[in-house]
Amino acid sequence: MSRYLAPVFTVLGAIGLVYSFWLVFNDTPLQYSMQPSDRHVVLATGSGSLFFNQKIFFWHVPHAIMLFTAVGVAGVSSIAYLWKRNPKADDIALAAVQVATVFGAVTLLTGSIWAKAAWGHWWIWEKRLTMSLLLWLTLVGYLLVRRYAGASGERIAAGMAVFAMIGVPFIYTMVGAGDNHPQAGSEGNVATLNKDMMWPFWASMLTFLSWFIALTITRVQSARMEREVRELREKGLDSGVLES
Amino acid sequence: MSTLSHAARIAWKDLRIELRSREILYTMTFFGGLLAVVYSFVFPSNADMIKIAVPGMLWVSIAFAGTIGLSRAFDRERENDTMRALLLAPIPRLSVFLGKAFAIAVLVLGVAIVVTPMLWLLLDVRLFDQPGVLMLSLVLGSIGFALVGSVFSAALIKVRSRDVLLPVILYPLLIPLFVAGTSVTAGMLAGNDDKVWYWMGFLGIYDAAFLVVSLWIFESLVIE
């Protein structure tokens, strides 16, 4: 992989970050609630309620989308690893899962804060948050298995990743159809986004995509180097050149 | 067809061993029954609230007792190092997997068969109004649990911290199964047929999808 790929994407991400935040805080209009009944405050002026906290949406949703993307990458590379036993695929899977855990943590944290600001509770069983939580639990399980399952940990974790990827559509259907939990209002849907907000949203989306690519590439390179050093040492030990 | 017949033979072997000693069966079912008793103490005996909580109690008991039985069943293979013998035998590996999964499904179903009447008795909940629906949901749930559980239990045989890693791996993957199972039971208790059959279909599709994935992955995970 080229040496400059990661730095290029990092710089792109940094520029994009500044630009998209400037857009978000300067250019986007304040969103008015779609359903004033969502909030029990209706101003006497009768214009619905102001949502300054809707700005959180601009980095909560890209992180959620990156989480799902990373899980997909991890699943596909895990399949490749189990099929061909190519350790390079395992590197990509590990990196993808770690980056996914990071993005998932941000998704859950920002989603929780947004839930507190918008609906008054620190946690709501909204579609995106529920899916992110379940995926995040699976990802943490993957990391635990890799660390504590010894030599066969990589295989077992890869199996977990494949099962998790297959389970995503089931989780999606389940959170949509389940009537156990209240569903949140429509402020979180990209489809119902105000037209003025589309460009800032896409700008922040591209920013975090660059950031995701930069992180993944860096982590993959790091994992690859670790493996090479480990293999070199083992080769040295095997050939008797090195003494353990 | 020979794969299936081999699988049946392996399943019958496991079940016969189990029938002789009845160790796992008794301990699993007693544990499930104990859980039902614990629930009746732990939750207040307010009738409405109990009705809402019963599907969860049933399926959580299945989850816990099933995990215990799963790890115990594969411990048996590890103690006698028979897993390697099974893998070396001139039978398709898939049949090994299917046989073991089937045997575990029967054990988990046994737990469910013990826990359900206990919940009916202790908590006075009309679980047996639609026995066909109940039986079908328990069978589908046991099959799904056994499939995913067998894959990872077999893979974790030689791992040191397998007892705690098994739930860590299993429960996030099985959450859709448990949600579907509790929804079917809750719908059955409330008399909501649409809900029951929607989630029953969900269970069936989940089982089918995970059967395919398990068949494909099992071999990669247990080979060194």
Place this chain on the structure above:
Amino acid sequence: MKTILCMLVLAVASPSFAQPGSAGSAAGSGSAAPAAGSGAGSGSAAPAAGSGSAAGAGSASAGSSDPGAGSATPPPAPPVDEPTPGAHKACVAAMNIDPNFADRVIKTAELRLQDKMNSEQVLKDLCTVRMHQESQDEVATNKRHVLLAYLAMWLVAAGFVLYLWRKQQALKREIVLLRNDLDAATKDPK
């Protein structure tokens, strides 16, 4: 919570706004006011009913004042709570007999309505002020939450970058160790 109370008060008091178009005679509006005001304060019910029945005992006037009074007074509306069965009839008869009495009753009712409207306005102003204060607090809180989310994002990202950096350092050390071991092993005259 206070906002909800404000809304409740407004909601309950507002039917009295809806009455003027459909209010009955002075007796009707006199008794409509107690009916609507019974939610807000049942104290006004007794005096209005009392004045109605007291006026009913007054003198009767000629029926000729009726058409004139008819244009000034709205058509009679049935009272919601009649203190005595014949009070309404007696009141109407008294008003028909004596137009001054009718005027006085109408004026009193209008004054009372005006009072009510004024207090409505005061209440509404208070509510508005309170709502504005609350929304200002909320926007301030929102700012805090946005900042918190922003911070969370940066902290997690920084944490991961830190983790990557530490891995990098560990790798560098590992490579140095490996190199030393190799040098030591190959330099040995074996």
